Amino acid sequence: MSGALGHSATLFALTGAALVGIGLYGFVARTHLLRRVLAFNVIGSGVFLFFGATGFRRPDLGADPAPQALIITGIIVALSLTALALALITRYAALSGRSSLEDEAPDDEAPDAGDERGGG
Amino acid sequence: MTPIDLYTLAMIAAGAFFFFAGTLGLLRFPDLHSRLHALTKADNLGLGLIVLGLLPRMGDVATMLKMLLVWVLVVGAAATVAQLIARIALPGHLRSRPKDDGR
Amino acid sequence: MSAVLLGFAAFLLLSVAGGLIRVLRGPDAADRIMAVQLIGTSGVAVLLLLAAAGANPAIVDVALIMALLAAFAAVAFVKSASADGLGDPEEPDP
Amino acid sequence: MTPALVFDGLLALLAVAAAMAAIGGRDLFGSVAFFIVYGLLIAIAWVRLDAIDVALAEAAIGAGLTGILLISALARVERTASSGESGEGGRLAKIAAALLCAGVAGALAWAALALDPQGAGLTPLISEALPQAGVGNPVTAVLLNFRAYDTLLESIVLLFALVAVWSLADDGNWGGLPGLRQHARSDGVLATFGRLLPPFGLVVAVYLVWAGSENPGGAFQGGTVLAAIWLLVAMAGITELPRVSSLPLRAALVFGPAFFLAVGAIGALAGTFLGLAPAAAKAIILAVEAGLTLSIAATLALLVAGSPQRTQG
Structure with missing residues (x-):
């Protein structure tokens, strides 16, 4: 779909960069665990969009298949890690009655904050 | 402009108008049950007109059948969802959700 | 003609924007999920227009998947909004 | 201003707006709704980037599984936990x-603008090797031939994630049924929808896997559609997902990766691990894809269904 319809790979690469920033902000600044999972997914899809758009610099060659294959793999892995994170969160909420890791009372002990990052 | 182009243009313009009307209804109608009309009628009619307008441009029969299937599936989904949401929005059916405190 | 089809697709994105405003305003979860449903229909129409504009029938397959799964978010919502979170609004009250 | 630029600009704007609303919103259900819309817009962006394979995967996951996963998790958390966002x-x-975060985004933007605009990436190499790959779709060729390592390991990662989810069950429920019992009026709209849709879903999924060798599509897209349909049937109260200790289920979960591994081992005997002889490549790839579709469908459906919560149906 190149040629007459133009191609906006740079625009989408910049969009991906913006999405990474937005997602990162949500991950750092918001505390509800579900919203952090959303933020994590926004970071992920921003990275994918950035990667895919930089693989489409030459309209005459079309989109590079190698990033596409890696991105499909990445999307599925991100989904499975999201499912794992949500299972952890629902379990944590059922056991503790809370939906964020931050202290509500000053003497409350905060559990380990690393468990939803999961890696990518 | 060929006659087929003109036909496509007319159908798509009509379809786009119904999408516009549906969105307007979604935004302007006062309550949930009347907004359901916008969801179930205008948009599906708009999509149907767009499908019909694009059919002669798609070349092979398999793609045309796929496009018709797309329309059938969307109409089926909208009918199901409209029924379920209308039911759940009746008084007494909607479990009240605890409100976020918004921070 | 491709440019015209793309222009109509851009117009339908405005209808998506209208849906986003309804998701923002709510007020109920049911309003939001209804707007999501409407945005899904607009998205399918946009994809079909892109398929015709780019003369790429494979894009119809993307629209096909979206149409097939169009009701899923709303079904998950009505299930989670029922009395025990696992039921169906049409069931007689226990 | 060409129509293409107007369209792409509007699309990018809407995607960014939906992401910001999902992150910054006050109402959590609203955030989830915005995120579902966001997935749909990103799928359209992939179409504009000429990456139809990715668009198919994004559409199947964004429209199907993400909605079920997030909405049911939100409902469960709200039933058990305080909803305030403290601290x-x-x-x-x-x-x-x-x-x-603006700094990170700016650095990425700078990196994108600094790239050589004439860079061809791996496209020429892949086009050159494609005739030996056995399939005409270059993305499928990369996934199942050139970079089959990644795909094999990924299918195993999915299994690990599922085992991790299962391990969150209470001791008494180990090996039991995933999630809680779903029910619906047996002659109601939801049950009827749950009976009407699966035939269409099966046809679409098989078509996607079959088309994936020459056109966009493949095991991941087909498997995701199958998983979503299976979950719908369960939500409509028509069937129950099997006990996680059930032997047929476990066989379905490991069949794809195990078969893939066996193919790799046979390749190792002939010289290269996961190496495919060009003459047999198409048949092998289709067989591996069929196995992977089955396993991916079962794994994703059970991942979304969650850990076992009861032992009796």
């Missing part, structure tokens, strides 16, 4: 975080 930092901390 968010003050205004100053938020501004600092925003500046930091």
Whole structure:
């Protein structure tokens, strides 16, 4: 779909960069665990969009298949890690009655904050 | 402009108008049950007109059948969802959700 | 003609924007999920227009998947909004 | 201003707006709704980037599984936990975080603009090797031939994630049934929908896997559609997902990766691990894809269904 319809790979690469920033902000600044999972997914899809758009610099060659294959793999892995994170969160909420890791009372002990990052 | 182009243009313009009307209804109608009309009628009619307008441009029969299937599936989904949401929005059916405190 | 089809697709994105405003305003979860449903229909129409504009029938397959799964978010919502979170609004009250 | 630029600009704007609303919103259900819309817009962006294979995967996951996963998790958390977002930092901390994140986004944007606009990436190499790959779709060729390592390991990662989800069950429920019992009026709209849709879903899924060798599509897209349909049938109260200790289920879960591994081992005997002889490549790839479709469908459906919560149906 190149040629007459133009191609906006740079625009989408910049969009991906913006999405990474937005997602990162949500991950750092918001505390509800579900919203952090959303933020994590926004970071992920921003990275994918950035990667895919930089693989489409030459309209005459079309989109590079190698990033596409890696991105499909990445999307599925991100989904499975999201499912794992949500299972952890629902379990944590059922056991503790809370939906964020931050202290509500000053003497409350905060559990380990690393468990939803999961890696990518 | 060929006659087929003109036909496509007319159908798509009509379809786009119904999408516009549906969105307007979604935004302007006062309550949930009347907004359901916008969801179930205008948009599906708009999509149907767009499908019909694009059919002669798609070349092979398999793609045309796929496009018709797309329309059938969307109409089926909208009918199901409209029924379920209308039911759940009746008084007494909607479990009240605890409100976020918004921070 | 491709440019015209793309222009109509851009117009339908405005209808998506209208849906986003309804998701923002709510007020109920049911309003939001209804707007999501409407945005899904607009998205399918946009994809079909892109398929015709780019003369790429494979894009119809993307629209096909979206149409097939169009009701899923709303079904998950009505299930989670029922009395025990696992039921169906049409069931007689226990 | 060409129509293409107007369309792409509007699309990018809407995607960014939906992401911001999902992150910054006050109402959590609203955030989830915005995120579902966001997935749909990103799928359209992939179409514009000429990456139809990715668009198919994004559409199947964004429209199907993400909605079920997020909405049911939100309902469960709200039933058990306090909904307040405690302990968010003050205004100053938020501004600092925003500046930091804007810096990261700016650095990425600079990197994108600094790239050589004539860079061809791996496209020429892949086009050159494609005639020996056995399939005409270059993305499928990369996934199942050139970079089959990645795909094999990924299918095993999915299994690990599922085992991790299962391990969150109470001791008494180990090996039991995933999630809680779903029910619906047997002659109601939902049950009827749950009976009407699966035939269409099966046809679409098989078509996607079959088309994937020459056109966009493949095991991941087909498997995701199958998983979503299976979950719908379960939500409509028509069937129950099997006990996680059930032997047929476990066989379905490991069949794809195990078969893939066996193919790789046979390749190793002939010289290269996962190496495919060009003459047999098409048949082998289709067989591996069929196995992977089955296993991916079962794994994703059970991942979304969650850990076992009861032992009796």
